[in-house]
Amino acid sequence: MIAAVSALGMTAVLGGCGGAGSGEVTLKLVAADYGDSGANSSQKYWDNLVAEYEKAHPDVRVDVSVHSWNDVDREVKEMVAAGDAPDLAQIGAYADYAAKGELYQADELLSIPTQADFVAQLADAGEVSRTQYGMPFAASTRLLFFNKKLFAEAGLTPPTTWSELASDAAALKEEGVKYPYALPLGPEEAQAETMQWLLSGGDGYTSEVGTYGIDSPQNIRTFTWLKDELVDKGLTGPVAPGKLDRAAAFAAFARGEVGMLNGHPSLMKIAAARGVDFGMVPMPGKESSTRSAMGVADWMMAFKKNGHRREVGDFLDFVYDEKNVLAFSREYDLLPVTASASKTMSTAARDKDLAPFLEELPTAQLYPVGKTSWAQVSADIKQRIGTAFAADGDPATVLTELQKQANSEESAE
Template structure:
């Protein structure tokens, strides 16, 4: 699949903008068509709500396509998945939804495939790793919308004060740097947010750093692999056991860890691009590096993507495809990414961002995206596995934790769920 997308991109990328902005006739049979989209909110206030982005995009689209109307309703992340589920279960599916997961709807046969909707150049323009992450049973149903990768953030002022002259490159560096920060009085030398908010993310970051992953190359769960067990035994003994995390990781959520970094109380932590804006707003002088691994850089970083999907129920395939071709034009993808400090999901917008010095602080994150590893969101068992990870992994690194036993328990739950959905 990777080769297919790359070859398509080479053949058709230059035509993307032309095709997305032409062929703008009316809806089916000359009648106006009204499309509905439920979308997630990436803003942190009313002033920068995603509703503003969508309102502007829809106005531009409707001017070029007078026979198609688009109604976009934006919900916060706490409510959006539930809202879509309620609409689908009540027989009132929206034409499109931009949310966190797609596999369950694909498995139930409710979605159009990407190749049923998009022009070839637009579909070929998706970053290949993201396109592959959007596949269910080897067909793409999830169209990536907004992406990020992870890097290690460090506070330059705290590092300098503790006599640390370079950022960590491996786990030995993390340990020695954390010890130096603690000796200098830093409240949280290394923030390890394994609280329930986003445990599944921090868990994957450390799995990758230790040479493991949630799954292997053919999609089989490998949660209790020797690499993963060793990783969490190291965290338990070297960071938590030596009091270098400033408290119990099971009680620390990502949001609080980020706030602590922005307040100058955290020496190091794994973070995504939105932390940059948060830290800069508080005047923190920070740096970022690729995630350190056991003896050098991690084999890969974690990538996260949210998903656009299109439901078959209302039958507006042609109109939805025309709208999504417009959504995924280089200009619109770049605008959205810039507005919300996210990474573009298309090759053309990524190239434009890399060529623009205004986005230099995002370049390190963006360069990692092609080889990033994602949640196994193409597995219908993943929501249960993710929920289990959230409830169990925080305690693993505590004084009473048993990494091997807990990871094996989660592995068994994952295998059972996986087998029941085949």
């Protein structure tokens, strides 16, 4: 989802005990890194959290290994396949493990107050067949960022409709802006930019009954407009959308080279550090501002293989304590996944910059993470969607091919 990159590793399972006769339990947690440098690596967050927990629980040790978002889901998958599942994994998808019966249910682990404190929409997204297995760990929403200086120089106001966005982009191009609208559809996070545009056109990845609807008429119209009115008119910059990754687009925005792009909260810190004066507005829609923003959640899950249900549950109650949820959210400019922390953040002066994103969360649309096929469908989108905007690309053809692949993945489950 959501922010920067990490690096995953694994530590040896100690068989549920420490030294001979000690009765000590060691839990293994694999987590993703939300930091953008060694100075704010998630490893430091977890090390501090674990030290505090272990001080109060001398019979439990927690080994945390933190690694890159580029690797973490694949690494956990390989660990599970090798019979070396961690006790806990904090990664991007849970449903495939839940469907195979490899995860504890949330209500088998958490105290009632902890489970009840999850933001309802996120808790629902953690369900497979109406049973919660995925515990939300981090969340974010997206807004349209714009460079105030570039907009002022071109005499522009922030867009609320597609036609205004295209008009603004054309004016920015006339002023010599390198990326009037940055469209990152490279393999790093193309599924996010894709979903934001599908929502702005009034549809999304799935139909009202929950089946995939990637090639719906609305989605085809949305992507056809995007290619005809932005990409083919040279309004998305010198790098082809299918070659432009989110991190590169964010870096270009921080250099003052981008007029507009979709961004999540971490972009605020990146841009501010480089002195970029920016504004944020809801994503424009076909006729007006998009009714539903895109939301992203990352997940905590607990594997049954090593047992330790009681110890895992007690540790998770600590992880989801309000002060710890707030500390993590504030460190990495993310949105809290619990109602108690959200309430605190919504009124705290120190968190006012996150308020626009927090306001979007209750109505935000999330990826269809409850589908066991979503991990593979997402990977397919990352690899293929950019080809729709090549010089000889055809959005309808690409969306139809992705729909066929999604149907195949769904029927194989």
